[in-house]
Amino acid sequence: MSYVQIRDISKRFGPVVALDRVSIDVRRGGIHALAGGNGSGKSTLIKILGGVYRGDQGTITVGAHSYDAADATPRHARDAGLRFVHQNAGVFPDMSVAENLIAGRGYPTGPLSTIRWRRLRRYAAEVLERYEIPARPEEQLLGLRPAARMQVAIARCLEEGRTALADAGGPAERVLVLDEPTASLPAHEATELGNALERFAAAGETIIFISHRLDEIFGLADTVSVIRDGKMIGTRSIADLDEDGLIEMMLGRSLDRVFPDHVEEAAAEVVLRAHEVGAGPLGNVNLELRRGEIVGVVGLLGSGRSELLLSIFGAIPRAGLVELDGIPLPALETVAAMEAGVALVPEDRLGEAAFLDQTITENLSVARMSRYFRGGFWRGGVAEREAAEACRQFGVKAASTRSLLSTLSGGNQQKVMLARWMQRDPKVLLLDEPTQGVDVTSRAEIYRIIRDAADAGTGVLVASSDFEEVANLCDRVVVIRDGTIADGAAQPLSAEQLTQMAYGTAPAAKHPSINPTGVART
Numbered sequence: 001m002s003y004v005q006i007r008d009i010s011k012r013f014g015p016v017v018a019l020d021r022v023s024i025d026v027r028r029g030g031i032h033a034l035a036g037g038n039g040s041g042k043s044t045l046i047k048i049l050g051g052v053y054r055g056d057q058g059t060i061t062v063g064a065h066s067y068d069a070a071d072a073t074p075r076h077a078r079d080a081g082l083r084f085v086h087q088n089a090g091v092f093p094d095m096s097v098a099e100n101l102i103a104g105r106g107y108p109t110g111p112l113s114t115i116r117w118r119r120l121r122r123y124a125a126e127v128l129e130r131y132e133i134p135a136r137p138e139e140q141l142l143g144l145r146p147a148a149r150m151q152v153a154i155a156r157c158l159e160e161g162r163t164a165l166a167d168a169g170g171p172a173e174r175v176l177v178l179d180e181p182t183a184s185l186p187a188h189e190a191t192e193l194g195n196a197l198e199r200f201a202a203a204g205e206t207i208i209f210i211s212h213r214l215d216e217i218f219g220l221a222d223t224v225s226v227i228r229d230g231k232m233i234g235t236r237s238i239a240d241l242d243e244d245g246l247i248e249m250m251l252g253r254s255l256d257r258v259f260p261d262h263v264e265e266a267a268a269e270v271v272l273r274a275h276e277v278g279a280g281p282l283g284n285v286n287l288e289l290r291r292g293e294i295v296g297v298v299g300l301l302g303s304g305r306s307e308l309l310l311s312i313f314g315a316i317p318r319a320g321l322v323e324l325d326g327i328p329l330p331a332l333e334t335v336a337a338m339e340a341g342v343a344l345v346p347e348d349r350l351g352e353a354a355f356l357d358q359t360i361t362e363n364l365s366v367a368r369m370s371r372y373f374r375g376g377f378w379r380g381g382v383a384e385r386e387a388a389e390a391c392r393q394f395g396v397k398a399a400s401t402r403s404l405l406s407t408l409s410g411g412n413q414q415k416v417m418l419a420r421w422m423q424r425d426p427k428v429l430l431l432d433e434p435t436q437g438v439d440v441t442s443r444a445e446i447y448r449i450i451r452d453a454a455d456a457g458t459g460v461l462v463a464s465s466d467f468e469e470v471a472n473l474c475d476r477v478v479v480i481r482d483g484t485i486a487d488g489a490a491q492p493l494s495a496e497q498l499t500q501m502a503y504g505t506a507p508a509a510k511h512p513s514i515n516p517t518g519v520a521r522t
Helices: 042-049 074-080 097-102 117-130 146-167 187-202 214-220 243-251 305-313 334-340 360-372 380-394 410-422 440-455 467-473 495-503
Strands: 002-013 016-027 030-035 057-062 065-068 082-085 175-179 206-210 223-228 231-237 270-279 282-290 294-298 319-324 342-345 428-432 459-463 476-481 484-490
Touching: 002 042, 002 206, 016 030, 016 042, 016 057, 016 206, 016 223, 030 042, 030 187, 030 214, 030 243, 042 057, 042 175, 057 074, 065 074, 074 082, 082 146, 097 117, 097 146, 117 146, 146 175, 146 187, 187 206, 187 214, 206 214, 214 243, 223 243, 231 243, 243 440, 270 305, 270 459, 282 305, 282 459, 282 476, 282 484, 294 305, 294 440, 294 467, 294 495, 305 334, 305 342, 305 428, 305 459, 334 342, 342 410, 360 380, 360 410, 380 410, 410 440, 428 440, 440 459, 440 467, 459 467, 467 495, 476 495, 484 495
Parallel strands: 016 231, 030 206, 030 223, 082 175, 175 206, 294 459, 294 476, 342 428, 428 459
Antiparallel strands: 002 016, 002 057, 057 065, 223 231, 270 282, 270 319, 476 484
C-alpha cells in the first residue's frame, strides 16, 4: 500500500503543457527516485506538491491527508508531513549549527523572554547524535563541509516535521523531498550525504529523491519513477533496471554514446602557457595547452583547480607568467584576457555567469555588446536573429529568445553560457564543472559542443570533480596536488586511476614522452 499517492496532476503555463495527468505511488520507508531530463516536469511537480504552484487538476494524498492540486498551499503540504530541501538548502552560514537546527521555530526562552542557550545546545546535541552529523552545536555552519551543511538542513526538516505532527496529534511521520541535494557537491561529499540518506531510510524515513546523477539513483534508490515531456513514463524497481534502460525511459530512445571520441593526436602548436603560476593554494604551476586539445584538470577539494582557471582569466590575483600565443596576459585584467581570446564558464553558473532576470538574447549578447550598437543605437533585430541562430546551433530549448533565462532548465542555461562565449570564437575555453547539475541528455549535448570547439582549433581546459567525465571527455589530464601539478597523462585513463592519482595513492602515470606541461607523442 502506497503512503504517498499523486493522482492525475496536470499543469499548463499558457500553451505549454508542463505536466499531463502524472500519477505516482510512493511506499512508506525507503528512497524513491524521480528522474527525467531537464524540462521534463520534475521541478513543476515538486512545486505543486509543496504548494508553490497550483495544479490544474489532480489530488495529493499523504497518509490520511488529502488535498486537491488546484487548491494546494504550503500549509497543505506541511500538515500532510511533506518537508522539502532544495539544492539551495536555505541554511544560515554565519549562524551556529544549533541556531540553524531551530530556525523557523523560534528560540527556547525563559523569564523575560531571554534565550535559553544551554537548552538549545542540548537539543542540538541530541539531534546531531540522532542523525550522526559530524558537527558540534556551537560551531558556525560556514565551517562545516558542504555535505554536513546539507545534513543539518535535512535534520532540521525532519525534526520540524516530527515535532509539528506530534503536536497536532497526528502520526509523527513525514516525507522528505530532496531536489538535487548533491548537485553542487564534489563527488566525495555527495557520497557522504548519500550514506546519511541511506541511514535515514533504514530508520524508516520516506524519501523522494531527485537527481541527475544516474550513479546516485542506482546507488541509493529502491524505486524510480520517470517523467518525460510532462508525462509519466513508468515506475520501476531499481533491481529490475540497468543504466541503459533508465536512459531509454528518460529519452524515449537509447543513447548510444554520451562522450565524443578522443582525438588521436593533438595539434603541436601551443596556444596557452602557464609558467610558475601561483594563486590561492597554487604555488608553482607549469602547464601548456595546445590548439584543438581538451585537457582535464583534477584535484581534491581545495587543490586549486578552480583558482588555476580564474587566475588565467584574470579574475583573481596571481603570480607567475601566463602567455597566449607567446604574448603575456596581464594579471587581474579580465577584459584583456577576453580581448586576447580567453573565455571562462565558471563553476557557479547562477552566481557568477547567468543573468536570470534577463532574456536569452540579453544573456547571449552581453559578451560582445559593441557588436549590437551602431551610432549609439541598439540593434535589437540583429541581436535577436543571432540569438535565435545560437539557440539552434547549440540546441537551446526555449519558447523564444525573449524568454527569461530563469525559465530554462539547468542544462539549457548552461548551453546558453557556452553559446555566449563560443560566439566570440575563443582561442582558449576555460570550463569549471561544465556539467554540474545537468541531466544525461544535456551532458551529451554539452560534450558535443566542447569537442566541436576543440575540432575547430580551440584549446579547452576543463576543471572537474567528476573523474568519469574527465576520463572520457579529455585528451589529456593533469593532476593538481600540494599546490602544483603532480602528474600528467594522456588518455585513456579510468575514473579509478584518476582518483588514485588525485589522492596520491598511485604512481605517476607512465606514457611515452609525456610530461605534465606537454602532450603525448607517439
